Amino acid sequence: MENTVTILIKNTSYVVGFKNDSHYLLKNGQVAYKGNEIIYVGKNYEGPVDQIIDANNGLVIPGLINCHVHLANSPAEKGFIEDRGSRNFHMLTLYEYLRAIDMPYEDRLKVMDFSLAEILPTGATTIYELGLGSEEMVEKIGNSGLRAYIGLSSCPSKTYTPDGKRIENTKMDLDFGYQRLEENIARKEKYEGSYHDRIRFTLFPGQDESTPPEFLREVKRLADLHKMKLTIHVGQSIQEYEYIIQQYGVSPAQYLVDNGICGPDVFWTHYVLRSGHHLNPLIFPGELELMAETKTNLVHCPWVLTRRGFLMESMQMYLDKGINVVFGTDTFPQDMLNDMRSAATSCKIAESNPFVGTAATVFNMATVGAAKAFGRDDLGRLAPGAKADIVIVDTNNMEFCPYRDPIKILVFTATRHNIDKVIVDGNLLVEHGKALDDRQEEARKNMQEVADRMWLNMKNADWAHRTVDELSPMSFPVE
Numbered sequence: 488m489e490n491t492v493t494i495l496i497k498n499t500s501y502v503v504g505f506k507n508d509s510h511y512l513l514k515n516g517q518v519a520y521k522g523n524e525i526i527y528v529g530k531n532y533e534g535p536v537d538q539i540i541d542a543n544n545g546l547v548i549p550g551l552i553n554c555h556v557h558l559a560n561s562p563a564e565k566g567f568i569e570d571r572g573s574r575n576f577h578m579l580t581l582y583e584y585l586r587a588i589d590m591p592y593e594d595r596l597k598v599m600d601f602s603l604a605e606i607l608p609t610g611a612t613t614i615y616e617l618g619l620g621s622e623e624m625v626e627k628i629g630n631s632g633l634r635a636y637i638g639l640s641s642c643p644s645k646t647y648t649p650d651g652k653r654i655e656n657t658k659m660d661l662d663f664g665y666q667r668l669e670e671n672i673a674r675k676e677k678y679e680g681s682y683h684d685r686i687r688f689t690l691f692p693g694q695d696e697s698t699p700p701e702f703l704r705e706v707k708r709l710a711d712l713h714k715m716k717l718t719i720h721v722g723q724s725i726q727e728y729e730y731i732i733q734q735y736g737v738s739p740a741q742y743l744v745d746n747g748i749c750g751p752d753v754f755w756t757h758y759v760l761r762s763g764h765h766l767n768p769l770i771f772p773g774e775l776e777l778m779a780e781t782k783t784n785l786v787h788c789p790w791v792l793t794r795r796g797f798l799m800e801s802m803q804m805y806l807d808k809g810i811n812v813v814f815g816t817d818t819f820p821q822d823m824l825n826d827m828r829s830a831a832t833s834c835k836i837a838e839s840n841p842f843v844g845t846a847a848t849v850f851n852m853a854t855v856g857a858a859k860a861f862g863r864d865d866l867g868r869l870a871p872g873a874k875a876d877i878v879i880v881d882t883n884n885m886e887f888c889p890y891r892d893p894i895k896i897l898v899f900t901a902t903r904h905n906i907d908k909v910i911v912d913g914n915l916l917v918e919h920g921k922a923l924d925d926r927q928e929e930a931r932k933n934m935q936e937v938a939d940r941m942w943l944n945m946k947n948a949d950w951a952h953r954t955v956d957e958l959s960p961m962s963f964p965v966e
């Protein structure tokens with residue numbers, strides 16, 4: 488049955504409203520929404536109201552948009568890949584450490600439960616999930632209450648190391664890739680627009696080095712035919728960069744553009760190790776210009792980079808070129824506030840300049856910038872006509888004192904634990920920082936059991952049969 492209840496949020500400190508194409512700060516503002524749609528943002532709503540939410544001096548912001556998550560994988564990397572890197576592979580963890588993480592499908596479902604329970608109270612209301620995309624996974628996401636874009640991994644080959652010295656691709660299995668694309672389309676036909684239109688489907692061909700030109704062109708054909716967004720990992724390792732040059736003689740950016748994987752409906756994830764980055768000695772000018780000219784969106788996952796010891800050089804340069812840069816948490820923590828802070832500070836470090844990577848810049852990227860990438864003018868903003876994806880941040884705490892500029896505090900001081908209420912599509916899902924269906928406790932218990940099994944099994948998954956403690960020693964001796 489259509490929800491037509493009108494709810495008024497009042498007693499706020501600030502509402503981040505949106506008009507004339509920009510966020511603005513509305514002191515002691517009010518927000519009213521009817522069903523899943525915002526109907527009023529202003530100082531004094533006078534229409535009929537069925538219910539009132541007392542914000543208790545809270546800060547009201549639009550729901551954040553997390554443009555890159557792997558729900559069934561990422562938390563399993565925690566406590567393992569930090570402080571590690573493969574010297575033979577430019578310190579990446581991708582080909583050796585992540586390959587040692589192996590779980591049966593049933594365990595991946597539990598990791599996904601954990602991710603969904605983790606993400607919702609952090610203030611993200613829309614996610615872009617990339618993974619196996621089975622029907623039960625889609626239904627888990629739908630039932631979580633989140634708004635989600637989903638892509639099934641349809642990569643026809645895997646990149647790995649057989650010996651810790653070199654990288655290889657498994658044999659290109661195009662039939663598998665095409666079959667996965669078909670499954671992706673079938674899933675779209677079954678679920679697109681389901682869960683009150685919170686679920687939508689996209690394509691996810693994996694990464695550039697594992698996808699030959701004919702496969703990419705088929706992805707492009709299907710994306711056009713079915714009007715689907717798509718995302719691909721690219722520009723994330725030097726090995727990948729060199730491989731593309733050896734195979735095709737062009738930069739990864741040119742390779743994707745040549746095969747149609749570009750444009751306003753496309754998200755390139757990473758593209759950090761462009762030529763000109765101090766870790767990339769190769770010279771292929773014009774990569775950022777290609778991204779800008781084709782209006783391709785770029786998903787920046789800053790925390791993954793800084794944790795590994797390098798930066799995007801620099802986020803401000805990408806923005807100055809006119810590229811729509813958005814954020815994804817990619818690994819852990821799946822916490823957009825952490826991403827925003829990390830993006831802001833790493834941009835300042837890359838440029839040695841405090842005037843770049845501002846709170847306003849990263850707030851825009853996590854809201855209206857991401858909404859633009861999805862082609863949605865009803866997300867990432869609080870304005871009449873927009874979806875009621877709303878977050879109320881508690882300000883009665885040490886983080887918000889002294890309280891002057893709410894966006895600066897949100898980006899540079901607040902934590903996920905300051906998030907009080909999360910509303911998605913007009914449904915109140917989080918209150919006092921806790922999901923109302925309280926899945927967290929069971930999800931945590933199951934996640935620990937999954938991880939204990941995975942760590943025990945690691946010696947079977949690792950190419951050199953090392954134990955988890957050999958691959959990633961504990962920080963201090965354990966007695």
Ligand SMILES: [Zn+2]
Binds near residue numbers: 555557756817
């Ligand atoms: Zn990823």
